[in-house]
Amino acid sequence: xxxxIIGAHGKVGQRIxxxxxxxxxxxxxxxxxxxxxxxxxxxxxxxTVVESxxxxxxxxxxxxxxxxxxxxxxxxxxxxxxxxxMEIDLDGAIKSINQAEKHGxxxxxxxxxxxxxxxxxxxxVDGMKPYYTAKHYADLELKRSSLDYTxxxxxxxxxxxEAGKVLMTENPAEVGSEIPRQAVAETVLAVLKDPKTYGxxxxxxxxxxxxxxxxxxxxx
Numbered sequence: 001x002x003x004x005i006i007g008a009h010g011k012v013g014q015r016i017x018x019x020x021x022x023x024x025x026x027x028x029x030x031x032x033x034x035x036x037x038x039x040x041x042x043x044x045x046x047x048t049v050v051e052s053x054x055x056x057x058x059x060x061x062x063x064x065x066x067x068x069x070x071x072x073x074x075x076x077x078x079x080x081x082x083x084x085x086m087e088i089d090l091d092g093a094i095k096s097i098n099q100a101e102k103h104g105x106x107x108x109x110x111x112x113x114x115x116x117x118x119x120x121x122x123x124x125v126d127g128m129k130p131y132y133t134a135k136h137y138a139d140l141e142l143k144r145s146s147l148d149y150t151x152x153x154x155x156x157x158x159x160x161x162e163a164g165k166v167l168m169t170e171n172p173a174e175v176g177s178e179i180p181r182q183a184v185a186e187t188v189l190a191v192l193k194d195p196k197t198y199g200x201x202x203x204x205x206x207x208x209x210x211x212x213x214x215x216x217x218x219x220x
Contacts, residue, residue: 001107001193004067006031006053006096007074008041012111012157015185016071017046023189031063031074053092061099069107070100071188082130089131093138101145108147109188112139114155114203115172139201150197152187154179154204167207168214176205187211194219 003020007013008030020028021044029047032038038048051063053074064070072093076084093110100108113135115121122132142149153172160180166187167175184204190211191197196219207214 001025001069002027002029002067003069003071003192004029004031004049004064005071005073006092007072007111008032008046008048009037010073010075010077011159012181012184013073014040015181016073016188017041018044019185019189021046026189026192029067053088053095057095057099060095061103064096064099064105065103067105069109069192070096070105071109071111071192072096073111073188085130085134090134090138093134094141097138097142097145097147101147106146106148107192108142108145108149109191110139110142110149110151111184111188112151112153114153114175114205116153118172121172143201148195148198150191150199151201152184152191152204153202154184157181157184163211164206165208166211166214167205167209168202168218170201170203170218172203175203176207179205183211187215190215 005016005028008017009032017028017030020026030041032048033052041048049063074088076088116132116135122129139151155175156178158178158180163183163186166183202218
Protein backbone atom coordinates (compact mmCIF):
# COMPACT_ATOMS: atom_id res chain seq x y z
CA UNK A 1 0.00 0.00 0.00
CA UNK A 2 1.38 3.38 -1.03
CA UNK A 3 0.66 5.88 1.76
CA UNK A 4 1.01 9.66 1.65
CA ILE A 5 1.71 11.17 5.08
CA ILE A 6 0.61 14.81 5.05
CA GLY A 7 2.27 16.65 7.91
CA ALA A 8 5.11 14.14 8.04
CA HIS A 9 7.63 16.61 9.46
CA GLY A 10 5.59 17.19 12.62
CA LYS A 11 6.32 15.27 15.80
CA VAL A 12 3.55 12.74 15.21
CA GLY A 13 4.24 12.63 11.48
CA GLN A 14 7.88 11.71 12.00
CA ARG A 15 6.89 8.85 14.28
CA ILE A 16 4.31 7.64 11.76
CA UNK A 17 6.92 7.77 9.00
CA UNK A 18 9.39 5.75 11.05
CA UNK A 19 6.78 3.17 12.04
CA UNK A 20 5.65 2.72 8.45
CA UNK A 21 9.20 2.48 7.14
CA UNK A 22 9.65 -0.66 9.23
CA UNK A 23 6.29 -2.20 8.30
CA UNK A 24 5.70 -4.83 5.64
CA UNK A 25 3.53 -4.04 2.62
CA UNK A 26 3.47 -0.31 3.36
CA UNK A 27 5.35 2.22 1.23
CA UNK A 28 5.22 5.61 2.96
CA UNK A 29 5.94 8.97 1.37
CA UNK A 30 6.39 12.13 3.42
CA UNK A 31 4.49 15.19 2.18
CA UNK A 32 6.79 18.03 3.27
CA UNK A 33 7.00 21.79 2.74
CA UNK A 34 10.75 22.33 2.38
CA UNK A 35 13.62 20.72 0.49
CA UNK A 36 15.80 20.92 3.60
CA UNK A 37 13.45 18.52 5.38
CA UNK A 38 14.32 15.69 2.97
CA UNK A 39 17.46 14.29 4.71
CA UNK A 40 15.51 13.35 7.83
CA UNK A 41 13.29 11.05 5.80
CA UNK A 42 16.09 9.77 3.60
CA UNK A 43 17.74 8.46 6.78
CA UNK A 44 14.52 6.54 7.53
CA UNK A 45 14.30 5.18 4.00
CA UNK A 46 11.10 7.15 3.42
CA UNK A 47 10.43 8.91 0.13
CA THR A 48 9.41 12.55 0.00
CA VAL A 49 7.34 14.95 -2.06
CA VAL A 50 7.65 18.70 -1.60
CA GLU A 51 4.34 20.56 -1.73
CA SER A 52 2.32 23.00 0.36
CA UNK A 53 -1.17 22.71 1.81
CA UNK A 54 -1.49 26.41 1.02
CA UNK A 55 -1.24 25.63 -2.68
CA UNK A 56 -4.25 25.09 -4.94
CA UNK A 57 -6.50 22.05 -4.52
CA UNK A 58 -5.42 20.92 -7.98
CA UNK A 59 -1.73 20.97 -7.06
CA UNK A 60 -2.42 18.94 -3.93
CA UNK A 61 -4.55 16.54 -5.95
CA UNK A 62 -1.70 15.95 -8.39
CA UNK A 63 0.25 14.52 -5.46
CA UNK A 64 -2.56 12.62 -3.74
CA UNK A 65 -3.69 10.81 -6.89
CA UNK A 66 -0.52 8.69 -6.86
CA UNK A 67 -1.33 6.93 -3.57
CA UNK A 68 -3.59 4.26 -2.14
CA UNK A 69 -4.13 5.99 1.20
CA UNK A 70 -3.68 9.36 2.91
CA UNK A 71 -2.73 9.98 6.52
CA UNK A 72 -3.41 13.58 7.53
CA UNK A 73 -1.51 14.73 10.60
CA UNK A 74 -0.70 18.29 9.57
CA UNK A 75 -1.10 21.27 11.85
CA UNK A 76 0.06 24.85 11.83
CA UNK A 77 1.64 24.50 15.27
CA UNK A 78 1.36 26.61 18.38
CA UNK A 79 3.71 29.36 17.19
CA UNK A 80 1.56 30.56 14.30
CA UNK A 81 -1.52 32.75 14.29
CA UNK A 82 -5.14 31.74 13.94
CA UNK A 83 -4.98 32.51 10.21
CA UNK A 84 -2.51 29.65 9.69
CA UNK A 85 -4.70 27.36 11.78
CA MET A 86 -7.53 28.02 9.36
CA GLU A 87 -5.27 27.61 6.32
CA ILE A 88 -3.61 24.35 7.40
CA ASP A 89 -5.77 22.57 9.97
CA LEU A 90 -9.04 23.40 8.24
CA ASP A 91 -8.61 24.39 4.59
CA GLY A 92 -5.57 22.18 4.05
CA ALA A 93 -7.44 19.22 5.47
CA ILE A 94 -10.55 19.91 3.40
CA LYS A 95 -8.53 20.28 0.20
CA SER A 96 -6.85 16.95 0.94
CA ILE A 97 -10.17 15.22 1.64
CA ASN A 98 -11.81 16.62 -1.47
CA GLN A 99 -8.88 15.70 -3.70
CA ALA A 100 -8.64 12.19 -2.29
CA GLU A 101 -12.32 11.75 -3.08
CA LYS A 102 -11.93 13.27 -6.55
CA HIS A 103 -9.06 10.94 -7.45
CA GLY A 104 -10.51 7.77 -5.93
CA UNK A 105 -8.01 7.47 -3.09
CA UNK A 106 -10.47 5.82 -0.74
CA UNK A 107 -8.51 5.26 2.48
CA UNK A 108 -8.06 8.33 4.69
CA UNK A 109 -6.79 8.38 8.27
CA UNK A 110 -7.16 11.68 10.11
CA UNK A 111 -5.27 12.61 13.27
CA UNK A 112 -7.61 15.07 14.94
CA UNK A 113 -8.15 16.28 18.48
CA UNK A 114 -10.14 14.93 21.40
CA UNK A 115 -13.33 16.81 22.34
CA UNK A 116 -13.50 18.55 18.96
CA UNK A 117 -17.23 17.81 18.73
CA UNK A 118 -17.89 19.41 22.13
CA UNK A 119 -18.29 23.17 21.72
CA UNK A 120 -18.53 23.62 25.48
CA UNK A 121 -14.93 22.35 25.71
CA UNK A 122 -13.40 24.57 23.04
CA UNK A 123 -13.05 27.67 25.19
CA UNK A 124 -11.63 25.94 28.26
CA VAL A 125 -8.03 26.46 27.11
CA ASP A 126 -7.07 30.05 26.28
CA GLY A 127 -6.57 30.67 22.58
CA MET A 128 -7.57 27.16 21.48
CA LYS A 129 -11.07 27.80 20.16
CA PRO A 130 -9.94 28.39 16.54
CA TYR A 131 -7.93 25.15 16.69
CA TYR A 132 -10.89 23.09 17.87
CA THR A 133 -13.16 24.83 15.37
CA ALA A 134 -10.80 23.88 12.55
CA LYS A 135 -10.53 20.28 13.71
CA HIS A 136 -14.29 19.97 14.12
CA TYR A 137 -15.15 21.14 10.62
CA ALA A 138 -12.31 19.22 8.97
CA ASP A 139 -13.59 16.04 10.61
CA LEU A 140 -17.14 16.91 9.59
CA GLU A 141 -16.07 17.22 5.96
CA LEU A 142 -14.39 13.82 6.17
CA LYS A 143 -17.45 12.20 7.74
CA ARG A 144 -19.63 13.61 4.96
CA SER A 145 -17.32 12.24 2.26
CA SER A 146 -17.48 8.86 0.52
CA LEU A 147 -14.01 7.92 1.80
CA ASP A 148 -13.14 4.94 3.98
CA TYR A 149 -12.07 7.11 6.88
CA THR A 150 -10.84 6.63 10.42
CA UNK A 151 -10.54 9.65 12.71
CA UNK A 152 -8.18 9.35 15.68
CA UNK A 153 -8.67 11.98 18.36
CA UNK A 154 -5.86 11.99 20.92
CA UNK A 155 -5.76 14.13 24.05
CA UNK A 156 -2.66 16.15 25.05
CA UNK A 157 0.39 14.65 23.35
CA UNK A 158 3.63 13.74 25.14
CA UNK A 159 7.07 12.72 23.90
CA UNK A 160 7.42 9.38 25.72
CA UNK A 161 9.59 6.95 23.75
CA GLU A 162 7.20 4.03 24.27
CA ALA A 163 3.57 3.82 23.20
CA GLY A 164 2.55 2.22 26.48
CA LYS A 165 -1.03 1.18 27.07
CA VAL A 166 -4.02 3.12 25.84
CA LEU A 167 -7.72 3.79 26.17
CA MET A 168 -9.86 4.06 23.04
CA THR A 169 -13.49 5.06 23.17
CA GLU A 170 -16.19 6.85 21.21
CA ASN A 171 -17.06 8.88 24.31
CA PRO A 172 -14.70 11.82 25.02
CA ALA A 173 -15.93 11.96 28.61
CA GLU A 174 -14.07 8.69 29.25
CA VAL A 175 -10.56 9.70 28.17
CA GLY A 176 -7.67 10.73 30.39
CA SER A 177 -5.46 13.79 30.03
CA GLU A 178 -2.39 12.59 28.07
CA ILE A 179 -1.14 10.14 25.46
CA PRO A 180 2.31 9.56 23.92
CA ARG A 181 2.76 10.62 20.31
CA GLN A 182 4.29 7.19 19.78
CA ALA A 183 0.97 5.57 20.70
CA VAL A 184 -0.82 7.69 18.11
CA ALA A 185 1.74 6.78 15.45
CA GLU A 186 1.46 3.07 16.15
CA THR A 187 -2.33 3.32 16.13
CA VAL A 188 -2.28 4.97 12.70
CA LEU A 189 -0.32 2.01 11.39
CA ALA A 190 -2.64 -0.45 13.15
CA VAL A 191 -5.84 1.01 11.67
CA LEU A 192 -4.48 1.65 8.18
CA LYS A 193 -5.50 -1.69 6.65
CA ASP A 194 -8.24 -2.63 9.12
CA PRO A 195 -11.74 -2.34 7.57
CA LYS A 196 -13.30 -2.64 11.03
CA THR A 197 -12.02 0.89 11.73
CA TYR A 198 -13.69 2.43 8.67
CA GLY A 199 -16.20 5.08 9.65
CA UNK A 200 -14.93 5.17 13.24
CA UNK A 201 -14.16 8.25 15.34
CA UNK A 202 -11.86 7.14 18.15
CA UNK A 203 -10.97 9.24 21.19
CA UNK A 204 -7.59 8.24 22.68
CA UNK A 205 -5.62 8.61 25.90
CA UNK A 206 -3.33 6.59 28.12
CA UNK A 207 -5.13 3.58 29.50
CA UNK A 208 -4.92 -0.09 30.44
CA UNK A 209 -4.94 -1.89 27.07
CA UNK A 210 -2.45 -2.69 24.36
CA UNK A 211 -3.23 -0.90 21.10
CA UNK A 212 -4.57 -4.02 19.38
CA UNK A 213 -6.82 -4.86 22.33
CA UNK A 214 -8.11 -1.29 22.62
CA UNK A 215 -8.97 -1.26 18.92
CA UNK A 216 -10.75 -4.58 19.20
CA UNK A 217 -12.92 -3.18 22.01
CA UNK A 218 -13.84 0.10 20.33
CA UNK A 219 -14.54 -1.56 16.98
CA UNK A 220 -16.58 -4.48 18.34
